Amino acid sequence: MTDHPSGKLKIFLGFAAGVGKTYQMLEEAQQLKQRGIDVVVGYFEPHGRKDTIAMIEGLEVIPRRKAEYRGATFEEMDTEAILVRHPAVCIVDEFPHTNVPGSKWNKRWEDVLAMLAAGIDVYTTMNIQHLESLNDQVAQISGVRVRETIPDWVMEQASEVVMVDLTPRALLNRLDRGVVYSPEKAKLAINNFFRESTLAALREMALRQTAHEVGARHGDSESERNSPQGIPPNRSDEKLMVVVSQDPASVALIRRAKRVADFICADCMAVAVMKPGEKNPQVRAKIEKHLNFARNLHVDARILESPETAEALVQLARANNITQIYMLWPKRSPWLPLFIRNDLQKVVRLARDMQVTIVDDRRYLQEQDRQKEAAPTRPPA
Amino acid sequence: MKTSQEPKRPDPEALLRQVQAAEEYESRGRLKIFLGYASGVGKSHKMLDEGRRRHDRGQDVVVGAIQPKIDREIAHLLQKLEIIPLQEINGYQVMDMQTILRRHPAACLVDGLAYDNPPGSAHAYRWQDAEQLLSNGISVITTINLGYIAELQDDVEKVTGRRVSQTVPVEFIRGADEIEVVDAPASACIMREGATEEDIAARRHQFAALREIALVLAADVVDRQLERYLERSGVRQVFGTQERVMVCLTPRANGVRMIEVARRIKESFHGELFAGYVDNQKLGEDDRKSLETNLELARKAGARIEVLTGSDPMDAILEYAKQKGITQLFVGHSMRDGWKARLFGSPLDRLLRKRQGLDVRVFPH
Numbered sequence: 001m002t003d004h005p006s007g008k009l010k011i012f013l014g015f016a017a018g019v020g021k022t023y024q025m026l027e028e029a030q031q032l033k034q035r036g037i038d039v040v041v042g043y044f045e046p047h048g049r050k051d052t053i054a055m056i057e058g059l060e061v062i063p064r065r066k067a068e069y070r071g072a073t074f075e076e077m078d079t080e081a082i083l084v085r086h087p088a089v090c091i092v093d094e095f096p097h098t099n100v101p102g103s104k105w106n107k108r109w110e111d112v113l114a115m116l117a118a119g120i121d122v123y124t125t126m127n128i129q130h131l132e133s134l135n136d137q138v139a140q141i142s143g144v145r146v147r148e149t150i151p152d153w154v155m156e157q158a159s160e161v162v163m164v165d166l167t168p169r170a171l172l173n174r175l176d177r178g179v180v181y182s183p184e185k186a187k188l189a190i191n192n193f194f195r196e197s198t199l200a201a202l203r204e205m206a207l208r209q210t211a212h213e214v215g216a217r218h219g220d221s222e223s224e225r226n227s228p229q230g231i232p233p234n235r236s237d238e239k240l241m242v243v244v245s246q247d248p249a250s251v252a253l254i255r256r257a258k259r260v261a262d263f264i265c266a267d268c269m270a271v272a273v274m275k276p277g278e279k280n281p282q283v284r285a286k287i288e289k290h291l292n293f294a295r296n297l298h299v300d301a302r303i304l305e306s307p308e309t310a311e312a313l314v315q316l317a318r319a320n321n322i323t324q325i326y327m328l329w330p331k332r333s334p335w336l337p338l339f340i341r342n343d344l345q346k347v348v349r350l351a352r353d354m355q356v357t358i359v360d361d362r363r364y365l366q367e368q369d370r371q372k373e374a375a376p377t378r379p380p381a
Numbered sequence: 382m383k384t385s386q387e388p389k390r391p392d393p394e395a396l397l398r399q400v401q402a403a404e405e406y407e408s409r410g411r412l413k414i415f416l417g418y419a420s421g422v423g424k425s426h427k428m429l430d431e432g433r434r435r436h437d438r439g440q441d442v443v444v445g446a447i448q449p450k451i452d453r454e455i456a457h458l459l460q461k462l463e464i465i466p467l468q469e470i471n472g473y474q475v476m477d478m479q480t481i482l483r484r485h486p487a488a489c490l491v492d493g494l495a496y497d498n499p500p501g502s503a504h505a506y507r508w509q510d511a512e513q514l515l516s517n518g519i520s521v522i523t524t525i526n527l528g529y530i531a532e533l534q535d536d537v538e539k540v541t542g543r544r545v546s547q548t549v550p551v552e553f554i555r556g557a558d559e560i561e562v563v564d565a566p567a568s569a570c571i572m573r574e575g576a577t578e579e580d581i582a583a584r585r586h587q588f589a590a591l592r593e594i595a596l597v598l599a600a601d602v603v604d605r606q607l608e609r610y611l612e613r614s615g616v617r618q619v620f621g622t623q624e625r626v627m628v629c630l631t632p633r634a635n636g637v638r639m640i641e642v643a644r645r646i647k648e649s650f651h652g653e654l655f656a657g658y659v660d661n662q663k664l665g666e667d668d669r670k671s672l673e674t675n676l677e678l679a680r681k682a683g684a685r686i687e688v689l690t691g692s693d694p695m696d697a698i699l700e701y702a703k704q705k706g707i708t709q710l711f712v713g714h715s716m717r718d719g720w721k722a723r724l725f726g727s728p729l730d731r732l733l734r735k736r737q738g739l740d741v742r743v744f745p746h
Contacts, residue, residue, distance in 0.1 A: 141620050163596070167559045197610050204603040204622045211596035211651060218589035256740070263649040324742075329733055345730070348714060348743055355642070357709075357742040358733055 007116040009158040011095065012125045013210060015202040016193055017047075018174055019166040021125040022093055026055035029091050029123065033059060039089040042115075042122075043077035043108075059091075067100045074100040079111040082120070089121040096130040096148040109154050116157070125164075126150060128206040129193070132297060133259035136252045141201045142193055152262055153298045161213035163206055168199035212263070238266035241322040243313060243347075244294065244301070245272060246286040249328050249361035254294045256359050257326040266323075270294035270301040271316060273309040310346030317354060324355045403613045410488075410520040412511070413559040416599060417526050418591035422565045424524040425451075425492050429458040431522055432490045436462060441487040445476050445514075446507065448492050462490070473499040476510050481519070488520040495529035495547045508549045527595050530554060540590045551598075560602040562595050597651045620706070621738070624652030627707045628679060629698055631658065632668030634713025635746045636675030642744075643711055644682040652708075656684040657701055659694035695732045707739055714743045 014021040022045065032039045041061040046053045062085060065078040076099050082090055092115075097108040105111045112122050129138040132149040139145045155161070166174075175194060193199070242257040244250045254270060261268035272287045291301040306312035317325060330342045348356050413431070417424040425448060436442045444464045451459070465481055467474040475498050481489055491514075496507040504510050511521045528537045531548035538544045554560075565588050576584075604623050626643045630636050640656070647654040656679035658672060676686060691697030702710055714729050733741055 137621055141622070162564075165562060165599075167561060169559065197607060197614075200603055200607045200610065201620045201622050204600050204607065207596050207600035207603060208623065208651060211593045211600065214589050214593045214596065218586055218593070260646075264645060265649075344733075348729075348745070352745045355742050355744055357740055358736070359740045360736060360738055 007119050007121040008160075009112065009116055010121070010123045010160045010162070011155065011158045012123070012164050013128060013161055013206055013213075014125070014164045015128050015206040016171060016199055017127070018171055019164050021127075021164045022047075023049075023052045023055055024162075024164050025091060025093070025123050025125055026052065026059070029059055029089070030055065032089055037089060038087045039091065040082070040085060040087040042079070042082050042090040042092045043094070044091065045093045060087075067103060069100045069102060076100060076103060077108065077111055079105065079114060082115060083118050086118065087120060089123060090115055092122055092124045095124040095126040096150050098148050109150055113154070113157070128202055128209055131155060131209065133255050133262070134205060134209075136255060137205070138202070142198045144193065151297050152258065155213070156216075158213070159217070161210055161217075163210040165203070165207070168196050168203060171199060172196065236264050236266040238264055238323045239321055240266055240268040240324045240326060241313075241317050241320065242268065242270040242294070242299070243272070243325060243327045244270050244287065244290045245328065245330075246283050246290075247328055247331065248286075250290040251293055252361060253326060253328055253359045254290070254297065254299065257357075258294075258297050258299055260326075268299050269320065269322075270299050271304060271313065272302075273304045273306055273312050275307055276305045278305075309343045310350055313343075313347055314350040314354075317351060322354060324357060325351055326357050326359055328361060329358055399612060399614075402609065406609070406613060408518055410515040410518050411558040412515055412520070412556065413522045413561075414494075414554060414557045414602075415522075415524045415561050415563050416554075416595055417524065417563040417565075418528075418595045419565040419588060420526060422563055424526070424563045426455060426458070427561070427563055428490055428492060428522055428524050429455060429462070432488070433458055433461055435488060443481065443484065443486040443489055444492075445481050445489040446474070446491045446493060446496075449474065470502075471499045473497065475499065475502065476507060478503070478510055478513065481514065482517060485517070486519060488522060489514055491521055491523040494523045494525045495545070495549050497547050506547075506549070508553050512553065525549060525554065527591055527598070530598070533594060533598070536594055537591065540587055540594075554598065555602055555605050557602050558606065560599050562592075562599050564592065600651070621708050623706075624650035624709065625655065625705060625707045626652060626709045626711065627655040627657060627698075627702055627705070628684065628711045629658065629713070630656055630672060630675045630679065631713055632664060632672045633715060633746060634675075635744055636671075636678060636713075639711045639713065639744050640675065640678050640682050640684070642742075643684075643709075646709065647683070654679075654682060654684040655687060655705060655707065656680075657687040657689050657698060659689045659691065659697055661694075695728050695735070699732065699735055699737075702739055703737065709740045709742060710736070711742045711744060713746050715746060 012021045012025045026041075026044075029039050029041070039059065041056060041059050043064070044056060044061065046056075062078055062082050064075040065081070067074045067076055077092065092108065092112055095109055095112065099106055099108060099111070105114065112124060115122050128134065129142070129144075129146050130148060130150050132151045135146060135149055172194065193202070238261075240257055240261045242254055244254065258268050260266075270291060272291060274284065274287065278284055287303065291303065294301040304312045304316060313325070316322075325347060327344055327347065330344050344356075344358065415424045415427045415431075429444075432442045432444065442462060444459065444462050446467055447455075447459065447464070463486075465477050465484065468477050469475070474496065476491070491507070491511050494508050494511060498504055498506060498510070504513065511523060514521050527533060528541065528543070528545055529548050530551050532551040534544055534548065600623070607620065607622070624646065626646050628636075628639050628643045630639075643654055646652065656676065658676070664672065680686060687701060689697040689701055691700070698710070701707075712729065712732065714727075729743065
């Protein structure tokens, strides 16, 4: 990523609270300390779990900083103190955490990137449901829309991803015994993430993601083993273009396309077409919001102004050697006669040399979209 | 889009399947597998530890098979458990099935699942003994190394350069109720005194490749569990946890390209590949031939082939896709629409309107 000395990132990936991520991370920290490596705890969330608290014994802990916000006091990781202390390895619990407003970095993963840039190795924990590109699937499976996410490119920075695994049954047993949350909190937790089917689905996603991370880091993936003449499939000749609009489903579309692009090692760009002199500021604002979302996922994004949407899109695609276009099914007025083609149909006709993927807006498949703020990194209050 | 939300009248066939699945589940023992990818990482230890914990919780646990070579730690764990000794027949170590079945414990520990039984035994393989225990309502806790799974042998051999003769079919593993991957600790990479940096790096690389295969297998097992769980509870929800690509083949479609792209998606996502075509008696000689060629290609790419029937091809495809939990559907599309398609919409338009929960990729031809 950069040419100055950079620390190594190790992620302990789980699929629910209570599988033992923090415990395993601290266990490894203890082993590092025994080997004489300078390790400190930058942030640690005890959740009142005795085994885990015992694991921190003897490790140096950097005191949290206090931050005032709207009359309340919050405790955050003191990244600046850590940078000054400059250990070899820093332990940071709850990677997807959002800092209190007014902090130097908005997201804890940004704190971590600052430490890495300073040459500090970081060990951190997260659950699969916080990975950005899986956000829609997680919502579909659990009915919970997770707000605190880790962009996939941040996870890519990790030099190692280990999965902290436990069978769902064993996890539910732990929950029953009150190891994970206190009993009344446990009852609440069972309602969203802690159904057995949800846990199994999340565990499967975590296993697959870890397999992907392991394969990507060791370049010995299934496709490489199977490819003729052993040609590494790393360099892809594919290039994706995502067509963004004011439709809120654009967000899911971008996530989906970016995930596919990442898995096949292809570049991905996003584009929106606006009518020249679009007067409605709301349309412009929505499109800008979606394009910024794409940029945050490291997708190059731009606006085209043209009265002919399909023509402009295909022209841009040709100029950029695009091989695949990702679109939504356009919402059209029901009174339009059938023979008037919508933009999608026009693009399919014009882009004869490209594949066009129509991504389904899977939101309506959810049992119930409770749109709840999910904070599985914290026990429900 | 509303249709997916409307409660449908329960299909009697589906209800029956649900009841049967639930009944079978109730009467069968549970299979738990500790899956390892390197030897000596402590699979047996994990299995015995699980047995001891269950024993302490009051479950009736016996040891049905244990590897001949045991270390002190394992010997210590074994002390607390009831052992039904292996029988030695013509130099083979065989589980004493008669005694175990008569004793009928709640759970039986079976180490070394890939062992062969001697010729003339009721079961040729130990995993078949385990299967019999399960069908008799005895839960089985067992261990296996990745290299001993028949269908994965090629993949493992490519990494390790070694191949064993005794194997267990992957279907048996996939039927497990619980699976745990036993990871090789970092220290396992340091093989012996004097190992060079390169040796260690190569070893690490090898472990990573094996770990990837093991994780994908574990994910497949969990996927099956999920499927069965949903079936028992009568839920027909597609979770989309695994990418499943389906290629719709027609004589005119650019099958070569579609299959190649689908294969790459399947492999990079560790997903599954399906190929379907709608049976059409009216095909001419040339069209039939080109369809045959494409089907052969799909088969070679590891696709499951399905011949679909139905008065409306698009409905047949969508119904199948829904049933199999397809996440990406690949269809060919001709640029030469007739006047009918222009007026009433092409079959593709109808497919796109009716698609639910899947992405449709259009390949022009």
